Amino acid sequence: MSCGDDFLDRKPLGQSTTGDLSEGGLQAEVYGVYSKLRTQAGVSNWTKHWFQSIRSDDAMKGSTANDAAEMGTIMDNYQYSKVKAEANDNWSGHYNIIYDCNSIIKKSENFTDNGSLINKAEAQAVRGFLYFELRRDYGEIPLVLNPIISPQDVIKAKSTIAEVDAQIKADLVAAASVLPATWSGQEGRATSGMAKSYLAKLELYQGNWSQSLIYAEEVINSGIYSLNPDYDKLFFDGADNGKESVWEIQFARLGGVNYSNNYWESQGVRGAGTWDLGWGFNVPTTNLVNAYEPNDKRKAATILQEGTSDGFGNILPTGLAQPNWNKKAYTLPSRRTLEGENKNHWTNIKVLRYADVLLIAAEAALQSGNVAKATTYLNMIRTRAGLGNVSATLAAIKQERRVEFGMEGERFYDLVRWGDAVSVLGTLGYQDKHKHYPIPQSAIDQSGGVLVQNPNY
16 A cells, blocks of 8 residues: 555545444555555556446547557447457456455454444445356456466456346445445445446346346435436546445545546547647447437537537537547646646546436436336436426436446446347447457466356357
8 A cells, every 4th residue: 555645545534424434454455455446557547448438339449540450440330359468457457456356355353343344335335246247248257256466366257147147236336235225435445236236237137127126116215316317427537425425436536636547538629738638548439429319418528529618618619530539538727727727537437426326326217117106217327418398208218327327337337237239339340249348368267277258259
């Protein structure tokens, strides 16, 4: 754990709002896990949008034609690579933090104090989240639950998706029963609401509609979360850790030092002077531009188009490398001036928003036969977007998920779980095998044949 880092790497200030929680004996190691969520390649750096966003029909490589052209072919055209560095990062980045969680969970056997039990629950919640992401990307994966003492300890055969899901659920259920509902002055730490939200999402992916709805409504009925009334302000740093936030990876720029990575910088507008905001990757497609209904407030908050205003009196120049840019990676000009830095290194990554919980509840309710309840949750999202009410249908929910989470990394996985990926993405080169990425060749080689490659690779 490095010195001089932000609050998740130091002794945090404040206490949980649920009571007087003493610090546990594993506190420092837990803070190290949160630090790695921010710094570990593959989890929250630019690899995240290559895997989670660019593979969908809503986003494409962007930048200039030649910049990272190979990665564009790999992800935009589904020419997956088993050896590309980003593929290795996605796999090893997730597992490296899982190994740290395993160590905390094992060491917790030696502690009985309440603070250490909460530390263990935090590790379980983070491990559940990481395995959920790996499950979406690779399908069958090895379940490594033991501490890593020697290189041989990481070698495991793949588990079935059902077995992986069972472990994710076990971790999240255990975490939800122990974690506090909120933290005061320690935002970014896992909560019971975060664990229950991922349980709701996992059950949705499994098609367990009634159980998904139960978990989602526990979060909804907690009274802790609410939609930010201003969607257009949701992705600026002023909304970080707000009422809509279920979980965020914490970024900060303190005293001119960046405690972040290239996640936002890699998506900033690629221009010159005041428009030199980043590398220009992960840009909206024309398909996404055309997906919004008239008067949907989310369009201007998601897509920054050339020749139009940024909302602060500045016109985006024409003739840049791309005509459309990810507005959710944009920053307030005043904040850039304050920081003396054009590239965004201070806005948190909003990993899970309350809007997702509402749309999970809407879909689960609809699939359970409760159209009225589904309609209520669906229209909460539409009202915030400035749109009129509609009756819930699966098509309506699919549309709302697309435009609500444009450029946020949900679309590809939604298409896969709905069974729509072949029909929607097929013209781009997608085949059914592409729902899961191949396991990195380095991991297979390290296993000595114990780890078997995904089918058709």
